[in-house]
Structure formats: C-alpha cells, structure tokens
Amino acid sequence: xxxxxxxxxxxxxxxxxxxxxxxxxxxxxxxxxxxxxxxxxxxxxxxxxxxxxxxxxxxxxxxxxxxxxxxxxxxxxxxxxxxxxxxxxxxxxxxxxxxxxxxxxxxxxxxxxxxxxxxxxxxxxxxxxxxxxxxxxxxxxxxxxxxxxxxxxxxxxxxxxxxxxxxxxxxxxxxxxxxxxxxxxxxxxxxxxxxxxxxxxxxxxxxxxxxxxxxxxxxxxxxxxxxxxxxxxxxxxxxxxxxxxxxxxxxxxxxxxxxxxxxxxxxxxxxxxxxxxxxxxxxxxxxxxxxxxxxxxxxxxxxxxxxxxxxxxxxxxxxxxxxxxxxxxxxxxxxxxxxxxxxxxxxxxxxxxxxxxxxxxxxxxxxxxxxxxxxxxxxxxxxxxxxxxxxxxxxxxxxxxxxxxxxxxxxxxxxxxxxxxxxxxxxxxxxxxxxxxxxxxxxxxxxxxxxxxxxxxxxxxxxxxxxxxxxxxxxxxxxxxxxxxxxx
Numbered sequence: 253x254x255x256x257x258x259x260x261x262x263x264x265x266x267x268x269x270x271x272x273x274x275x276x277x278x279x280x281x282x283x284x285x286x287x288x289x290x291x292x293x294x295x296x297x298x299x300x301x302x303x304x305x306x307x308x309x310x311x312x313x314x315x316x317x318x319x320x321x322x323x324x325x326x327x328x329x330x331x332x333x334x335x336x337x338x339x340x341x342x343x344x345x346x347x348x349x350x351x352x353x354x355x356x357x358x359x360x361x362x363x364x365x366x367x368x369x370x371x372x373x374x375x376x377x378x379x380x381x382x383x384x385x386x387x388x389x390x391x392x393x394x395x396x397x398x399x400x401x402x403x404x405x406x407x408x409x410x411x412x413x414x415x416x417x418x419x420x421x422x423x424x425x426x427x428x429x430x431x432x433x434x435x436x437x438x439x440x441x442x443x444x445x446x447x448x449x450x451x452x453x454x455x456x457x458x459x460x461x462x463x464x465x466x467x468x469x470x471x472x473x474x475x476x477x478x479x480x481x482x483x484x485x486x487x488x489x490x491x492x493x494x495x496x497x498x499x500x501x502x503x504x505x506x507x508x509x510x511x512x513x514x515x516x517x518x519x520x521x522x523x524x525x526x527x528x529x530x531x532x533x534x535x536x537x538x539x540x541x542x543x544x545x546x547x548x549x550x551x552x553x554x555x556x557x558x559x560x561x562x563x564x565x566x567x568x569x570x571x572x573x574x575x576x577x578x579x580x581x582x583x584x585x586x587x588x589x590x591x592x593x594x595x596x597x598x599x600x601x602x603x604x605x606x607x608x609x610x611x612x613x614x615x616x617x618x619x620x621x622x623x624x625x626x627x628x629x630x631x632x633x634x635x636x637x638x639x640x641x642x643x644x645x646x647x648x649x650x651x652x653x654x655x656x657x658x659x660x661x662x663x664x665x666x667x668x669x670x671x672x673x674x675x676x677x678x679x680x681x682x683x684x685x686x687x688x689x690x691x692x693x694x695x696x697x698x699x700x701x702x703x704x705x706x707x708x709x710x711x712x713x714x715x716x717x718x719x720x721x722x723x724x725x726x727x728x729x730x731x732x733x734x735x736x737x738x739x740x
Contacts (some may be wrong), residue, residue: 571617
C-alpha cells in the first residue's frame with residue numbers, strides 16, 4: 253500500500269520536478285532531520301550550551317581561583333609636594349621605574365560568604381635620579397581573610413538555585429526537541445495535504461472533462477437539460493481554477509518543509525503516507541506522575557521560589573546595620589639585594605572592622621523588605637495558578653490522545669464509504685439515473701472524507717508528541733526521553 257502511495261506521489265510531482273532531485277521522506281526521517289538540522293533545533297542547542305556554561309561558572313566560584321597580576325614595568329617621572337618641618341611645602345622630583353608581581357590563591361567560603369586568600373608578592377624600584385639605587389620589597393607569604401558579618405550570602409543561595417536551573421535547562425532542551433518534532437509533523441502534513449489536494453483537483457478535472465463529454469452526447473439525444481450541461485461545464489471551470497490554486501499552495505508547503513529540514517532548493521520532498529500514531533494505554537494518574545518527575549516546570553517552580561526567598565533575604569540583610577571584618581597576616585622584607593629581601597623578615601599584620609549604620613533613610617530599608625515580600629507572595633500565587641494550569645493541560649492532553657484511536661477508526665471508515673459512494677454515484681450518473689447535483693454531492697463528500705482522514709492522522713501524531721513533550725517519556729520504549737548532551 254505504501255509503495256503504491258509513493259508511486260502516486262511521484263506522478264503528482266513529476267511535472268514540477270523534472271530538473272530537480274526527488275527524495276522520498278518518511279515522517280520519522282523528517283523528525284530526525286528537523287532535530288539535527290532545523291534552526292529551532294540549533295537555537296535549542298545554543299540555549300542548552302549557554303545554560304551549561306552558566307552552571308560551569310557557578311561551579312568555578314566554589315573552587316580556588318589562582319591569579320597572577322603584575323606591572324612590568326611602570327615608569328614614573330613627576331613632581332610631588334613635600335611638607336617640611338617648618339610647615340612649608342617643597343616640590344621634589346621623582347624619576348623611577350618599578351616592577352611588581354603578585355600571585356594569589358583565593359577560595360570563597362560558601363558557608364559564611366567570606367573569602368580566604370593566600371598571596372605572595374615581590375616589587376622592585378629603580379631610582380633614575382641621584383644615586384640610582386635599586387630597592388626590593390617582598391611578601392613571601394600573606395593570608396587574607398574577609399568576611400561580611402551581616403549578609404544574605406549570595407554564594408550559598410547559588411548552591412541551591414544553580415543546580416536546579418541547570419536541571420531545568422536540560423529538561424527544557426528535551427521539551428524543545430519534542431516541539432521541533434511537532435513543528436516538523438505540522439510542515440510534513442501540510443505538504444502531504446497539499447499534495448493530496450493537487451491529486452484530488454487533477455482527478456476532479458479529469459472526471460469533469462469526461463463527464464462533460466458524456467453530457468454533450470446525452471444533450472444531443474435530449475436525455476439531460478441545458479442546465480445540467482452548464483452545471484457540468486461550471487464544474488470543469490471550477491476544477492481548473494482550484495487546480496491552479498492547489499498547485500501554488502503545494503509549492504509554498506514544499507518550500508516551508510524543505511527549509512525547515514535544511515534541504516536546498518533543488519530537492520523535491522515527497523512525503524510518504526504515515527501510519528497511524530502508536531496506540532498506548534495511558535491514564536491521567538500515570539501521565540501526571542511522569543510530568544511531575546520529568547517536566548522542566550517542576551524545576552522552574554523550585555528556582556522561582558528560591559529566587560523570591562533570596563530577594564527577601566537580601567532586602568533584610570541590606571536594610572540596617574552592616575559590618576565587615578578584614579584580617580591579614582604574613583611576612584615582609586626589603587633590601588637592595590633580591591635575595592636579602594627574603595631574609596630577616598618582619599611580621600606583617602592588618603585587622604579592620606568596617607561598619608555602616610543607616611541613621612536616616614526615610615524607611616527605604618523597610619520598603620525594600622516589604623517590596624521583596626510582596627514579590628515573593630506574587631510569585632507564590634503565580635506558581636499555584638500555573639501549577640493548576642499545568643495539571644489541566646496534562647488532563648486535556650490525555651483525554652485528546654485517548655480519543656484518537658476511536659477517531660482514526662471513524663474517519664478511516666468514512667473515507668472508505670465516501671470512495672465507494674462516489675464510485676457508485678459516478679456509474680449511476682453515466683446511466684442517467686441521478687442528477688448532477690447528486691454527483692457533485694458525492695464528489696464533495698469523497699474529497700472531504702479524504703482530507704479529514706489526513707487531518708485526523710496529523711492530529712493524532714501531534715497529540716502523541718504533545719504527550720511525550722509533557723512527560724519526557726517514550727511510551728513505546730517505556731523509558732525516559734534523554735538526549736545525548738554535546739561536549740562543549
């Protein structure tokens with residue numbers, strides 16, 4: 253049956269594809285090509301890649317950061333003011349070249365929100381005036397600890413949010429790929445229906461021409477009226493006009509599918525009549541459990557609620573008293589010889605406590621807290637509403653899919669009955685036993701039944717992939733849908 257359908261398609265496209273490459277593409281092949289080559293798939297892959305590197309950046313914040321900084325060299329020739337003992341100023345010249353190099357290892361502390369650094373530094377200054385001396389200063393080892401005493405600790409919140417965001421991105425990528433499949437199905441069936449419309453109109457034109465010839469003979473014998481003859485002529489003209497329109501629509505649908513699948517303009521895609529979508533037993537409870545487990549909506553809810561709580565915590569931490577502790581301890585030395593700077597080292601210590609107390613801010617801090625709390629409440633209500641909508645969408649998708657098998661059977665039977673009825677009506681009209689109107693009605697019903705069957709076939713495939721997209725579950729293989737991640 254499929255082989256006959258392909259040959260029928262070839263007969264349709266041959267007049268418009270004499271100089272082009274013809275390629276028979278099944279529905280499964282179209283979906284695979286769309287996932288590999290379509291612009292939508294490329295956008296989905298780029299979004300996943302962006303989420304991956306965002307997650308990598310978050311992971312880097314948890315690891316030690318090694319930095320080498322330096323100034324090689326720095327030339328300085330200036331006049332600087334100098335305050336003498338008698339209270340007067342004198343300008344003295346400075347003409348020097350300095351080089352400075354520092355190596356630091358910094359580790360953020362997620363538990364407290366502070367940072368711990370180990371540093372080593374060396375500096376050289378060459379005086380270009382006077383006795384032209386060279387001085388070295390070294391800091392072989394220095395430990396620096398900085399800690400805000402009152403903070404919302406952004407890194408701690410990131411440890412809660414970023415893993416969930418990356419999981420959401422991974423699941424959203426899978427959903428996007430299922431949406432790509434749905435779009436490919438849409439373009440595929442648009443072309444298939446356009447091709448069927450061309451076939452219907454060509455057959456109708458052929459039948460109209462044949463019937464008009466038969467009708468002329470009957471009119472000469474007085475078997476039919478002029479009205480019936482004119483009606484058949486009008487049918488012929490309408491069929492000619494409809495064929496031109498359907499051929500134009502066919503070219504447009506061909507262009508859309510070809511571009512989506514990444515083919516060039518020389519390829520003529522011939523769609524193969526798909527089989528009916530897989531029949532699997534599903535229940536609302538089963539699908540809802542799968543959707544709650546796999547759908548990215550679950551991770552989106554978690555992320556939004558965590559971000560709302562983070563905003564509240566930041567507003568509370570920033571509304572009042574603030575304090576920061578800074579401590580540094582190590583060794584330092586200086587000398588005219590580089591080696592000697594690392595001998596006879598002296599202690600180097602620094603401790604500071606910085607505070608900030610708002611005296612009068614006209615309730616700005618409280619307002620920021622109230623605003624953050626209001627936004628958190630809005631987010632909570634929105635999440636509850638979207639959760640209900642999500643459950644309703646799942647229920648609707650389940651019901652729509654459950655009805656597809658019965659609808660497929662009905663339209664398949666209707667298509668068969670309509671074909672037989674038109675064949676009977678055509679033969680009866682040739683014998684002169686029914687009118688042109690009865691023949692036109694049978695033809696219209698046959699054409700509509702054929703289009704309805706293809707449209708129903710399209711709907712069943714869309715509902716099947718919609719169910720896959722909601723659950724990220726392959727009901728045929730009975731396993732979760734997991735796409736192979738690219739190595740970036």
